[in-house]
Amino acid sequence: MIKLNKLTVPTDIAEKIKQREQRYNELDASGEQIPDSLASAYRAPEVKELLRHETAEKCAYCESKILHVDYGDVEHLLPKSKFPHLRYSYENLTFACSVCNTKKGDFFDAETPLLNPYEDKPDDHLMPFGPAVWSAPVSDRGLITQKRLALNRPELVERRTERLESIATLIGQIARTKTPAIRQVLLEELKEECEPSEEYAFVVRAYIKEILATHGESFRQDALSVVV
């Protein structure tokens, strides 16, 4: 999980959201049947598109790139079953993979809420170590988030490991090359791999920093400037 930032909702989309919310509230207040199309309109295509852009098409929780394996879910950060007034609230929506969405379910605990990647700093609560993500020792919220979302489920650890293996190969090439132009190209590639839009950026960045801290002498100066 990495820190995310909310996009500004364009006026026309904000207006549509407002209209849906008003209609829903009217029907709800009068006890009339609420059509499924309206009840699920929080995930209207234009809203989903914005959310996808916001998370770089990754799951907001596990950072898996979604679209090549899944359509992805529009997910309520605070569950709509317990916070019905936030059903359409853009601030309460994100984009998540179906596995994280299912594991989260309608869980909510006021004393120990799950991490919100828009409001919390995941670095304060979660610790990357190799391909795994652990909770920081003093963070109950990190612990409950890691356990509830199963952030070390085997398929995730396997995919993160593959990602770190490709980074290790790249770093090995940077350390060994004697050709400045090749070194420069590879460093630029490494920089791209560290971008927050890349899959599993949380563990990738930590891995690179660890290598620089322990084995960085031969390429420390330029590599450090790439990742810090």
Ligand SMILES: [Zn+2]
């Ligand atoms: Zn996920």
